[in-house]
Amino acid sequence: MSPKPPLSLLLLLCFSLLLVPHSLSQSSINDAQSLFLLKSAIDVSNSLPWRLDSASSLCTSWIGVKECSPDGRVTKLVLESLNLRGTLKPNLLSSLDQLRVLSFKSNNLSGEIPDLSSLTNLKSLYLNQNKFSGQIPSSLSLLHRLKVVVLSDNLLSGSIPVELTSVQRLYSLQLQNNQLTGEIPPFKQSSLRFLNVSFNNLSGQIPLTKALSQFNLSSFSQNPHLCGQQINKICARDSFLPPSLSPNEPHSASIAMPPLVTSNHERNHKKRLIAIIAGSVAGGILLLALISILLFVLIFKKKKKKSAEVNAQPKEHEPKTTEIETEPPTLQHRDEPQRPVSKPAFSWETESSGKLVFCGGVGEMYSMEELLRASAETLGRGTVGSTYKAVMETGFIVTVKRLREVAGKEDAARDGEEFSRKAKEVGRVRHPNIVPLRAYFQAKEERLLVYDYFPNGSLFSLIHGSRPSGNGKPLHWTSCLKIAEDVATGLFHLHQSGLVHANLKPSNVLLGADFESCLTDFSLVPTFLPPSPSPSSSLPSPSSSSLFYRAPETRNPRSSNPFTPSSDIYSFGILLLELLTGKVPFQELVEEHGEDIPKWVRSVREEEKTESGEESDTAEEKLGVLLEIAIACVSVDVARRPGMEDVLRMVRDARAEAMVASSNNSSDRERDRPGNSPG
Known part of the structure; x- marks a missing residue:
């Protein structure tokens, strides 16, 4: 649990705010204050040289503040690979409600992902390559402008919130390399272009929605209990078995015993049944004989074909050609990528x-x-x-x-x-x-x-x-x-x-x-x-x-x-x-x-x-x-x-x-x- 900021730090914070030029909007001052509190909570190695007396240049000189709105509000905060550690508390980010992009990628942050529902303008969230644990907050579904969610390479557990299926603009969802369980929700967003839930413990059938049908094995791999058409793995179905005749089964008591004396009608029915069985057995024997003859013919042909292939194979020491050319042919147009x-x-x-x-x-x-x-x-x-x-x-x-x-x-x-x-x-x-x-x-x-x-x-x-x-x-x-x-x-x-x-x-x-x-x-x-040829050649x-x-x-x-x-x-x-x-x-x-x-x-x-x-x-x-x-x-x-x-x-x-x-x-x-x- 992250320690609370000491009283001296809060007093210094209040005093420093008095030094901020009055030309800054109150919202911009609040952003600077929130960022400074964020630094005090997770920047134990002092990687962020932020100072409140430089809040007037928040948008141009503070490391990680990539973009601001015309009125000085922070819209893009990228704090990546800075050895930040500790826990993100909801109140640390709640006032940064103009954020469009938020990234804490490649740090050592731990604990649960906080409720970010106050960041109503957020479009892209990058929390990958940290040590976040607990469940993915369902409150992410309240961010209606959200497009990109990258939570990969953490210690997240629990299920994927079904509420994420209501995020209409969702474009990329990256959840690989976690400890997620349960089934994959039926995502139906037409905007979804990137999905990766590989290397988790997900189970069940992958929903056959139009959105999920566009992804292949690479999006779902290393989930042993997943099945579905997308990964070419048939899902096991419950087989329909006849009722058990065991006396231990509750319904077995309702099965009547056969009568001791049979009628003429029943005897005639039994004779017809015996005739049908005898005919079926004779037909089965004939069918087995035909199948045996067919198998004999197929095996004979297969041996003959295999012998021909062996004779046609190259000698053991003949050179083999590789499938990747050692000398690539000249492109028709410069470095334009080729068709795959x-x-x-x-x-x-x-x-x-x-x-x-x-x-x-x-x-x-x-x-x-x-x-x-x-x-x-x-x-x-x-x-x-x-x-x-x-x-x-x-x-x-x-x-x-x-x-x-x-x-x-x-x-x-x-x-x-x-x-x-x-x-x-x-x-x-x-x-x-x-x-x-x-x-x-x-x-x-x-x-x-x-x-x-x-x-x-x-x-x-x-x-x-x-x-x-x-x-x-x-x-x-x-x-x-x-x-x-x-x-x-x-x-x-x-x-x-x-x-x-x-x-x-x-x-x-x-x-x-x-x-x-x-x-x-x-x-x-x-x-x-x-070696570089002359640039004047007609086909570069x-x-x-x-x-x-x-x-x-x-x-x-x-x-x-x-x-x-x-x-x-x-x-x-x-x-x-x-x-x-x-x-x-x-x-x-x-x-x-x-x-x-x-x-x-x-x-x-x-x-x-x-x-x-x-x-x-x-x-x-x-x-x-x-x-x-x-x-x-x-x-x-x-x-x-x-x-x-x-x-x-x-x-x-x-x-x-x-x-x-x-x-x-x-x-x-x-x-x-x-x-x-x-x-």
Whole structure:
């Protein structure tokens, strides 16, 4: 149980509030006070440097306060991986009634999940990877705007509240890795797109509602007593048995004994019955004889066929072809993800010395044998290798990147110690806007990287869809700003960790469960960069397409390690231009048409506005600052590019100003997501 704040702390709190500028609204002051009380209850390691005398800058300087409303109310609170511990009391959060997003992911919080029904505006709740116990509160059903509920990796018990079936906007429900029991409620929400209740103790038949029928084994695995069509497991039915004749059964007393004397009618009936039985026996013998003959014929044919197959098999020492190509074919369009191609299983050969190593301090989640038996789909082929979706027999889904062999870098790329060192360094990175490396594998001629699977696809797919030309639609201004902030936040964290991305492009930005943007394939290119062909080729290969996003100084083949935070900033600027226009960047865009970039961007958006009529008249003003940031980032002169911290600050300021300007336009606020979320 968390200790009550000491009297001295409360007095200090009251005194500090007197120092807060009077320009702040009373509601904003209440938010600051609530957050400070929250800190005193769960921040025993002082990870949150919040001070009430800085409450005037609550929305810009307090760690974890990601967004505020125009009147200074906190709308997005993200306190992840901060070693917070203790119990969340309902009164600690009840006054933060303007919260849209609340996240305590990856901490050490314990006790029961509090009643959050006072947070009437909450849309997304992330309490995963903690030590919460007890039951899931049914009061969550009172949050009618709730879309995303992530309570996975806790110690929750009891049943899934049936009241959650009344949350009409529910989009994602993640309850895996808990101790839940009972049956799965009959969810019927048409908005439900993501569900995971695996690794619990649920039982009974999975309801055959339209909403639940769209999910497969991966959503329900490791619940031994579950059954249903979704997991191809037949439910046991009660068999209908005749009444027992045991004298111990209550109804047996009502069965009359047969009379001692039988009538002529009964004797005739018995003769007919004997004749029927005799005929049935004779027919049965004949039927058995026919079945025996048929079985003899079938066995003879089967032996003959098997003998023919044995003769047709290759010799024992003949080479076998693998199902995963060692040299991927050239893509028709740059790094556009390929249409998934189903494979029955991974079939590459592994060395006996190979080992699957898990990152981030976690134990073995699955074995290499389980991974090799997984069914596989090709998701795409990029600069450093091919990417596959792997569905294991347990239903667990991961993304596997198979690194291609690198010509000309044998000493570095083939060195096992160098690979392990780099993989461990990358595997330590954890951030909400970065796809974590979960495990890696290496053998003599095989290197694999295992990541989380992101079913929502990439930013490239969001912008361009299935258009083979690479010409997509410019995204709405709210989506542009949201994606820009997510990518900049992840990139800044990489740079703070001493890493560079070196391969930033839309296909390496994946969309999470709440359509947050997450960076992947970071820090691989400097070590595993294949030789780059000329970017002027008519059919660019995956590696040459990356050149369009790379800074000019990185294209010099004589440079030993040209990738720096500044080169990442250049790539970020090119990505912003693609966000703003929906057009894949071309090689001469910066070098030859630098001064014309603003004119080009505005003309593209104006053309799209004319065709669709969707953009508001003030959209250009909101995106003007973002365009200026992009132009500063793509400066050919390295010295003139801003630093990543400055870029992130400018993007956040631009988004905050845009949201304030549109505070009276509720329709714009509802579209502040890059994906097509349910309304």
